[in-house]
Structures are given as structure tokens and as C-alpha cells.
Amino acid sequence: MTSSTALLTDRYELTMLAASLRDGTASRPSVFELFSRRLSGGRRFGVVAGTGRLLSLVRDFRFGDDELRFLRDNDVVDAASLRYLEDYRFTGSIRGYREGELYFPGSPILTVEGSFADAVVLETLALSVLNHDSAVATAASRMSIAAGERPLAEMGSRRAAERSAVAAARAAYIAGFRSTSNLEAGRTWGIPTMGTAAHSWTLLHDSEEEAFRSQIESLGTDTTLLVDTYDISTGVETAIRVAGTGLGGVRIDSGDLPTVAAAVREQLDALGATETRITVTSDLDEYAIAALAASPVDAYGVGTSVVTGSGYPTASMVYKLVARQDATGSWIGVAKASADKASHGGRKAAFRRLEDGVATAEEVLVADGFEKLDGPASSVGGRPLQVTFIDNGEIDSVHEGAAGTASAREHHLRVREELPVRALALSKSDPAIPTVYIDVE
């Protein structure tokens, strides 16, 4: 697989580039904004994720010989465009919400500034990353809230395409999960990995007892034994007989979990294994996790639902031109007028208004047609939400890699504390706080 990310792009970005080079508009200074008009699924807040990944992918957004040859051989763009792309690297600036930050309808999650040509070509890549990762993070945060202090492990790799699985593990971690089953996510992003054995392990052996004995010899008594390959009650009895009462944990992957968890806890306690933990992993989502709050469960493993955004596998973020210069160098705020897809033109500055530490509004200052694009900097006192990720082509690497991922997780857990209590309910509703636009001109 090539490391260039340049062709992870819709063809029309490059046909627009070509036409703009031809008519001279390619060099018009432009401002694109990445935002969402709504929160999918009646969610009460969204969680921004993917920004750290995006920065690294923008670094690799270069057109090498292979990419240029494909574009030439398929007549995607003309010769002048090929020459432009040969030297392309993003030299504009990107500001936006920190990874892990909450967002609401209209939040200016990313603001991309540069020439039209420089900025338009990043549309597809930016949306791919942010829409996917934020959808997973938003679902994961709800699960993390529902789980309370109990640890959550992400184990949905098999229900996501192989590279998305790594991104999903990372997004879930940022939103409060404790670990992942995915080894590549461990290597690339420094996320703790977990996992012991599947049902095939038990089936490989001539008896459940032999399988348990072998696993303990290999992984130690503190391991977690999967006890539901055959009969759960027999499985638990065998597990404690083989491992002793010091067994680390048992995992249950089937059945009606509240019923089964209660029975297993009772059985473990009766056998003297009072410290043996119970992990449940069968088709959990935020609702099932919440329903297990009163059950004697020690840890959750979540698969399908977290990597697929629990019913909403993509966020509805869009990437729109909101301001540009005209031929005379004057700034103009622009917006699509179609009734069902209207957007707010102009450059934005965003603040979270707080009262006694509790969020009360998303405050978006709009500079429509702002003459100097230094941006509206002052607020009525909210917490500023935007930071600079790329300054005139220079990527701030603090947001990248394992360190950036850990920092995004800390940020998320911190700002989530600002949410009003009503934001924590799982039922469908309106956004927890309103978005307030303030014209600063």
C-alpha cells in the first residue's frame, strides 16, 4: 500500500482545481469550514475525533510519480494541473476544536484557510477521517458514561474494515474506553491491548478442563477464562477447580446477561472465588451497558456497536466554502442558499459559555465578510474552543501520535465534566446546549 494519501480524494476536487487554475480563481484566498448541521440520532452532544490522524495524513498528501501517472493516464486533469500537483503540499493553516472536544450543531470544528486550490483538495480526506472517528467517539463516550467506573474494552475489529478498526479503537480510547483488542492500535497509538482466548480455544482441546489448564499454564492464574462454550455453570465450576479461587476472571459471551451474571456471581462466591471478576461481551451497546448497572459485572467488552457508531456509523459533517476574496482582494462571506442545506457564511470563532462550570451555550462569533482574516478573538467570557493545528503549512506535532492520542483522551474526560446532567441521558433529544450565533461586525 502506498503511503501517499493524495488519491483518497473525490475526483471532483481535482476537476475543480483544474478549472480554477485555468480561470485564475485557484489563487483566491479562501476559508473552508468543517462542521455538522445536526447531531446524528438525537444525540445530545458529539465528540470530535480524528484530528490527530488527519494531521499525519495531510503530511502524506503528496502526489508522487504513481499518483501523477494515474491522473494523466485517466485524463482526470490537464498538464497544468499535474505540474501544480507535483509540487503540492498544504501550505495554508488549519485551526479547530481540540481532539476529544465536544461539538454541537454548527460548531466550527475545523477551519481550513489557504488558496482555493490548496484548501479544496483536502475536503474528502478531512471529512472521511472526522466523520468516521467522531461517529465512533460519540457512541463510545455515551457507553463510557453508561459504564461509570467499570472499565470498557473495545473489541470490534472484526466488525469494521481492517484499517478503520485501528481508527475506531483509537476513537473509542479517546472517548473513555480503557483498552482495545487491536494490536495495530496498540503499536500505532499506544493504546493498552487486551485479550485471552476465544471459543475455538476450548473446542481445540479434548475437554474444557484441558483448555483451561493450558491457558492458565500459559497466561497465569490472573487470566480470564471464557466459560460459555458448553454449559456456563459447568464452565464456572471447572474454571475454579482448575485455577483455584485466585482466578482473575471469567468471561460470558452469550445468554441473558443480567440473569447469567447474577447466577455466575453467586456461583463464584459460593465456590470462594469472591475476587474473581466477571467480564461480559455479548452484543453490548450503551443501552445494554446501562441496563447492567445493577448487575454484578466488573468489566465490559464492546464490539460491533462501538465500531459502527451504535446505529450512526458516520457523523454528518460537511466541508463548505464560507469566505473567499474576490478579484479585488476583498473578503466575502459565502453560503449555499438551498433551503434544506443552508449554511452560515463567514469566518467563525467559538467559545463554550459556562455558568458555575456547567456548559450553557455554544457561542459562535461570526465575522461575515471580515476584512482582515485574523478572526474575531474576543468573547463574552466562554472557554475558547479552537487551537492552531497547522500554521502556514507547519504541523503542530503535539497533536499527533501516541502522545496526541493520550492528550485527546484526557481533554475529553475533562471537558465532559462540563456537560449539564441532562446531556448524560441516553434517550433521543435535542442538543444539550443551544448554538448561539453572534455577528461581530
Added chain:
Amino acid sequence: MTSSTALLTDRYELTMLAASLRDGTASRPSVFELFSRRLSGGRRFGVVAGTGRLLSLVRDFRFGDDELRFLRDNDVVDAASLRYLEDYRFTGSIRGYREGELYFPGSPILTVEGSFADAVVLETLALSVLNHDSAVATAASRMSIAAGERPLAEMGSRRAAERSAVAAARAAYIAGFRSTSNLEAGRTWGIPTMGTAAHSWTLLHDSEEEAFRSQIESLGTDTTLLVDTYDISTGVETAIRVAGTGLGGVRIDSGDLPTVAAAVREQLDALGATETRITVTSDLDEYAIAALAASPVDAYGVGTSVVTGSGYPTASMVYKLVARQDATGSWIGVAKASADKASHGGRKAAFRRLEDGVATAEEVLVADGFEKLDGPASSVGGRPLQVTFIDNGEIDSVHEGAAGTASAREHHLRVREELPVRALALSKSDPAIPTVYIDVE
């Protein structure tokens, strides 16, 4: 990004490998089966996709220095396992359904044979690829049926993670889509690419007319103009005034499409642009496409719904040990017993039973405890569904690359003709044909 796919793997595959090397079961000849217990979402058939991608990924499933270092530094496995993985390459065999083939509950989509150690480590990767790609292909095939002869373009890259987007474009193409917006899918898999301009193109210019004029100068009169940035009726009038009645097409991305399409067709005809095509692209899924059957629409562009499997972003395929040798070399069919997740042990051979060319049943011959694993070869006359993808480690490259992708598309369109008429309805129902298990011992 590394080209090794070895860490796209759940940790427990490797902890099982380590424990099996320790207790000697690693070398037990084993048969794993990849199948689905049900069709997601009340679909009447499923479409297998991903196999061609998987074969290439299995080729790259090798543990290099970086992968081994990560496993060692994080104590994932012991030293003996690291030595085993250092030389690992899959030397077993994989048979299964051709890519593009239909599947039903219990269809043995892939059968992976090898030592336990060789075969278990492919579980996560195989499921990641097949579950994602098949979910997209299944949704895409329904859209393709709903669209009839009208062409479908996939343009959902921005609503899927950046690498999944490429896989999704490929799966949609296999299932009947005509083209994609994704350039990497064009390069990697030879899929025709399409795209002209976004709303930002119009907003970049001082007037819609200037934007249209420039686009036509760059892309020719046969291009498609996006006419809904401001007022659609004005947009259409401007488009024909600028391009003439020979304009290739107009695209509508908002509004109530049946109403708008009818009005635009009437306007185009009145202006004399009777050959100008209408493409619609706003939030389409299979139901919206079907609802437009009587509208004067010439082509569809589908985004979010196809790349996210139209409500079912992952198939429910699992990878289970179904047979293995015991210590004496005898074959034993095995299956998990838990009531809600039971599976059929034994090696399978699958045939589609046909009457007058119409599918009537999925016939699965089961050799439970088969002594020689040559497999049950004879049927009552159905069409054999399995082919050999990897024979003792040798990958049949005919299934890979652009050629394999084109061939999978042809296969899909051919076998889809075998479906009974009731399979073509979009409403939720049971599988179109029953799965019949026949014990051949």
C-alpha cells in the same frame, strides 16, 4: 504506514497461538469456517465481497522486525511464539464462495484449513474484510436492483474512514454500481471514476454564470453542472444559456427529488435541452431510488447509505473452528453449544439448487467427523459454490487486483439473475431461499 497486515489482529489470536505452542495443540490440523448465522436487517440475500482484497492482505500477513518488537516489548507472547511468528506465512488452504456470489444463513463462505496455529491468526483480518465489504455489497446490490438500467455512481468516500472508502467503492462496483468518485479506488481496482464540481465551485465565483462558464471551458459542454447552489430554476436557465442545449447534464443535490426532477425535466425540455441528463444525489438509499423509478431521472449518485450498508454497516459473519484432529489423528467435528450462538460442526460443501434456472435452496452438505478432509464432492445437482483461493499456501492470483474485481462484478450480475422474484423486494423478510443441511456420512 507499514505494509504488514499482521497486527490487524485481535490480541487473543496470538495468546491462543502461544498457549497452543506450549501444550502441543498448535499443530493439530484444523478447519475454520467463516459464515453468517443470519442476514442483517431482514435482507433476502447477502452478497459476498472482500475476498479478492483479503487474498492480497494474507500475502502481507508477515511479522517483520517492527511487529515482533512490539509483541516482545509488550509481553503479548513468549519467546517461542516470537520464533514461530518470525517465519510465519499462511501455508494452509482457503476455499470458499467466489466474490460477488450470493450467500444465505449458514453458507460456508470461507473454509480455512491448516494447523490450528496457522489458521487461527487469520480470524480477525478475514472477518474485518468480509464483514465490511459484504455489508456494503449487499446494500449496493439492492440499490442496483432498484435503479434498474439507470447508472449508479458511488460517492460516499467522505462518509467512510479514508481506507474503508476505497474498499466500499470496490464492493459497490462489484454489486452493480457503474463508477465511483474515489480516485484511489480507480487506481487500485480499476474502477471508472467520475465527478465534476461541488457547491464551493459556484461560491468561489462572483456569479453562478461565471462558475458554469469556467467549468464548461475546462471540462467541455458534455459536463454536468450543479444547479442548486442558489435557486434551481434560475440555475437551470443559466446552465442552458451558458452551455447551450447540448449540455451533458445537470445535478440536483437538494429538495424533494420527485418534485424537483419533474420540474427540471419540464424546464430543460422547454428550453430545448431534451438530451440533457438529470443526475440526483441527495441522501439516496434503495428506497429513495425505488421511489424515483417513475421520475425523469437519468442517473443516481449515492453516498452515505451505500458506504454504511444502508443501516447495516457490518455483516454478522463469524469465524469458527468446525473440525480438528485429536491427538490420535482422527477428525472431530466441533461446535459451540451455547443456545443462542450454536453453530454446525463439520466440513461443508455448498451448492445452489436451481429449478429452471431459479434458485430454490442453499444446499450444504456436512461431513461431520469426516475421516479424510477431501470434502464431500457430490451434490444432487446444484451449482457448486466453492472455489480454491489458496492451495497449500499458494494464492490463486486470478481473484486479485483489477481483473479479479471486474470478474467478481460479472459473476455477481450473472448469479443475481438466479434469484426468485420475491428476493428482489426491498421490504424486510426471511431469506429468499432456505438453507438445507444434508449429512453425507
